[in-house]
Amino acid sequence: MTLTDPASTNRSSRPATVVARVLSYNVGNGLAPADRLVQYLYYAEADIVGLQELAGDQAEAIERQLATVYPYRVLFPAGFAGKGLLSRFPIVASERHLFADGRPDLSAQIEIGGRIAQVVVAHPRPPKVRVSGATFDPVTLRQIQEVAKLATCGGPSLVLGDFNMTDRQPEHRIMTTAGLIDAFHEVGASVNSFPKRVGNPHRFGPRTQNITLPPVIRIDYIWYTRDFIARSAGLGRDAGSDHLPVVAGIDWRDAGPEADHQEPE
Numbered sequence: 001m002t003l004t005d006p007a008s009t010n011r012s013s014r015p016a017t018v019v020a021r022v023l024s025y026n027v028g029n030g031l032a033p034a035d036r037l038v039q040y041l042y043y044a045e046a047d048i049v050g051l052q053e054l055a056g057d058q059a060e061a062i063e064r065q066l067a068t069v070y071p072y073r074v075l076f077p078a079g080f081a082g083k084g085l086l087s088r089f090p091i092v093a094s095e096r097h098l099f100a101d102g103r104p105d106l107s108a109q110i111e112i113g114g115r116i117a118q119v120v121v122a123h124p125r126p127p128k129v130r131v132s133g134a135t136f137d138p139v140t141l142r143q144i145q146e147v148a149k150l151a152t153c154g155g156p157s158l159v160l161g162d163f164n165m166t167d168r169q170p171e172h173r174i175m176t177t178a179g180l181i182d183a184f185h186e187v188g189a190s191v192n193s194f195p196k197r198v199g200n201p202h203r204f205g206p207r208t209q210n211i212t213l214p215p216v217i218r219i220d221y222i223w224y225t226r227d228f229i230a231r232s233a234g235l236g237r238d239a240g241s242d243h244l245p246v247v248a249g250i251d252w253r254d255a256g257p258e259a260d261h262q263e264p265e
Helices: 007-013 034-043 055-063 137-153 171-178 182-189 204-211
Strands: 019-026 048-052 072-076 083-087 093-095 105-112 115-122 129-130 133-136 155-160 220-224 230-236 245-250
Touching: 007 115, 019 171, 019 220, 048 115, 048 204, 048 245, 055 072, 055 083, 072 093, 072 105, 083 105, 105 137, 105 245, 115 230, 133 230, 137 155, 137 171, 182 230, 182 245, 204 220, 220 230
Parallel strands: 019 048, 115 155
Antiparallel strands: 019 245, 048 083, 072 083, 093 105, 105 115, 129 133, 155 220, 230 245
């Protein structure tokens, strides 16, 4: 696969009111083919990328082919527990957090537009489906609470991740009550990111990978503290996972007057 750096031709089109284009993507534990994932990320024009369910072959392809586009990277491939953070901005430090056994979350300090901000990549386990409805187990519920606490303990923060919940579930209020803002709520965009496919072909058969579905819910998020504001929010393009990427153009809230909100193409 031949890739050419789009920065010189496309970066100039960035609105002046956007300090960073942020992307979060659950890459499906290898469901998104490594070459297709790399191709998408290369041309996505994102400045910060949070990845969930990062598999080994996906991480290897990123290291091999995206080093010049994302010179700062923290990759922990581990299947459903895998995480990754790619950045055009300097990553000053990073740390993993074991809020739930076997499901570590990732945080990093990144210099964005001359200021230091924390970026958290999180992926709590799905809720248990019972007759009474879908409920999170106590460990996962505490993980969501700890992620919210980590992100709001002081200083600007972004939180990227598949939270396995919709914005109508009560757990969504854990994040907003803590002081985090859902980019899609701020912009007023209503989109669905899941499910794009049936799921892992190892479980359902290889033919299912080519069957696409119309997503019906959004469980993927870009959150932030009030230090930031979203200028746009929307979906990225399909790269083969059972999720679609979510993308937001963000700026420092004190950077100037609010611009018109437009969804990314």
